Amino acid sequence: MKSTFGSVQNLADALQKQAVDAGAKAPSVRGADWRLATVQTVNASGTVVTTDGITVRRLETYTLPLVGDVIAITQSSAGNWLAFGRLSSGDPGWTTPTLGTGYTQGNSSSQGNNNGPIRYRRINVQGTWFMEWDGAATRTSGAQTSNILNAALATQFRPVNRASMVIARNAADITGTANSTSVYHSCKVDFQQDGTVSLVSATVGSAEATWISLKGCRYPLD
Numbered sequence: 001m002k003s004t005f006g007s008v009q010n011l012a013d014a015l016q017k018q019a020v021d022a023g024a025k026a027p028s029v030r031g032a033d034w035r036l037a038t039v040q041t042v043n044a045s046g047t048v049v050t051t052d053g054i055t056v057r058r059l060e061t062y063t064l065p066l067v068g069d070v071i072a073i074t075q076s077s078a079g080n081w082l083a084f085g086r087l088s089s090g091d092p093g094w095t096t097p098t099l100g101t102g103y104t105q106g107n108s109s110s111q112g113n114n115n116g117p118i119r120y121r122r123i124n125v126q127g128t129w130f131m132e133w134d135g136a137a138t139r140t141s142g143a144q145t146s147n148i149l150n151a152a153l154a155t156q157f158r159p160v161n162r163a164s165m166v167i168a169r170n171a172a173d174i175t176g177t178a179n180s181t182s183v184y185h186s187c188k189v190d191f192q193q194d195g196t197v198s199l200v201s202a203t204v205g206s207a208e209a210t211w212i213s214l215k216g217c218r219y220p221l222d
Contacts, residue, residue: 034074036087039067048083056081061127063222066156094119094134098150102143105135106211112136113170115213118148120157122221129221131157131191136168136213145199148212152195156221163191163219164200172207187212191219 037050042065047057056073058065062085065071072084096119099105106112115136123130137148169187187209188200202209 034072034084037071037073037083039065039069039071042067054081056083058083059085061085063127064129064156092121094121097153099137100144100148100150102140103148104138104140106137106213111138111211113168113211113213115215118214120153122157130218131159131221133214133217135215136211138211139199139202139209141208145202147196148189148199149197153197154195158193158195158221159191159219160193160222162193165189165191165217165219167217168213168215169209170211172204172209189214189217191217 037052037054037056039048040051041049043049043055047055048065048069048071049055050071050073054073056071057080059082062071062083065083065086069086071086073081074084075081096105096117099118104111105117106115107117108114112118113136116134118133118135118137120131120133123132139148165188166186167189168185171183171185173183184204187202187204189212190198190200192198197214199209199212
């Protein structure tokens with residue numbers, strides 16, 4: 001009898017454990033839950049696939065998903081998956097790029113009108129990623145206008161469409177003198193889809209821009 005009772009008890013214990021294990025895996029039993037995951041694939045349909053094979057729909061606030069993102073995901077009791085968004089990896093801060101030939105970072109009153117060096121960063125404003133610029137540079141006569149940077153920006157910093165901005169420059173008269181009332185203080189810069197930063201209208205009359213400022217320039221990245 002003891003042997004029979006022991007066998008029955010072992011069977012009951014095994015069945016109970018099996019039921020607990022099955023319930024732990026079934027959303028209808030377990031209920032809603034969340035965990036961390038890593039993005040392996042980004043789909044155009046608004047979903048991402050995690051490294052463990054789960055297809056998850058992104059919330060509207062989860063913009064510009066990238067492969068390798070560590071995200072928080074949740075599953076409803078009906079088995080539907082949602083991606084809350086990317087976890088912060090810390091504030092990357094500003095990046096100070098190397099400028100192209102003929103440009104010097106604005107580190108003093110004699111360079112860049114004391115606006116500080118040119119630098120940039122990605123920031124998130126209410127779910128939308130932006131590229132933000134700061135600082136200025138001194139420009140020598142005839143310096144390139146096709147890209148004021150030494151190299152093109154990385155893909156994640158480029159606008160989807162060309163972003164054209166009016167920027168400050170040294171004051172110049174259209175005739176090339178500083179004695180007229182027709183003094184210009186601005187020119188145009190194009191942030192291109194290929195990652196270059198093009199200076200436009202660098203010359204007013206015969207007066208070239210000797211310094212330019214990118215302070216306050218901002219464009220969306222999606």
